Amino acid sequence: MSLRAYPSEKSMTSTIFPFLAALGSEGPPADRAKDMDLYGWLIGSWEMDTVHHLDDGTIRKWNGECHFGWVLEGRAIQDIWIRPKRPAPSTMYGTTLRIFDPAIGGWHIIWSDPLNQDYSRQIGRAEGKDIVQIGDDSRGLQTRWRFTEITPDSFHWIGEERSAESDPWRVTYEHFARRTNS
Numbered sequence: 001m002s003l004r005a006y007p008s009e010k011s012m013t014s015t016i017f018p019f020l021a022a023l024g025s026e027g028p029p030a031d032r033a034k035d036m037d038l039y040g041w042l043i044g045s046w047e048m049d050t051v052h053h054l055d056d057g058t059i060r061k062w063n064g065e066c067h068f069g070w071v072l073e074g075r076a077i078q079d080i081w082i083r084p085k086r087p088a089p090s091t092m093y094g095t096t097l098r099i100f101d102p103a104i105g106g107w108h109i110i111w112s113d114p115l116n117q118d119y120s121r122q123i124g125r126a127e128g129k130d131i132v133q134i135g136d137d138s139r140g141l142q143t144r145w146r147f148t149e150i151t152p153d154s155f156h157w158i159g160e161e162r163s164a165e166s167d168p169w170r171v172t173y174e175h176f177a178r179r180t181n182s
Helices: 009-023
Strands: 044-053 059-071 076-083 092-101 106-113 118-127 130-137 142-151 154-162 170-181
Touching (some): 059 170, 092 118, 106 130, 118 142
Antiparallel strands (some): 092 106, 118 130, 142 154, 154 170
8 A cells, every 4th residue: 555645735725626516516407306305405504402312311412513415416415414513523523425216216325424433324215294214324223314393494303223123213313403594
């Protein structure tokens, strides 16, 4: 393996903007706009209150922030979840890529939090007024993440997990989010 020098802060600024310009999009392409509605309403910035339900029945609370944007020529939605809000040191700093797949009538959801080495793959679909994502995480647990109580300016996100199909779902995290801008 060869060692490579990382770009200086000055040259990194000149490389990050072309990268972000290539990644970001103004919106979905016309042929996909209707399919993108399930998550498209999230585009923008949000602040949140987070509750972590621990195994012993106690809870921990933080504030946080999340940001959603169109990426990959508008064919996907990417977000960033940060806890607690910056500039405090992070306990979570991850991203989700959401891609609609017409062949399955659902969304491929890929979560990655390199700070905690936490990874998950799910399929997301509408269930009534909610959005439900089901899959597995890097620990081998089944996960269910739900967006509920959705309004244009708020949502309640519930994260659940279980070891096996026969086990009941256990709530691990909740995020109560409020829009800060569009």
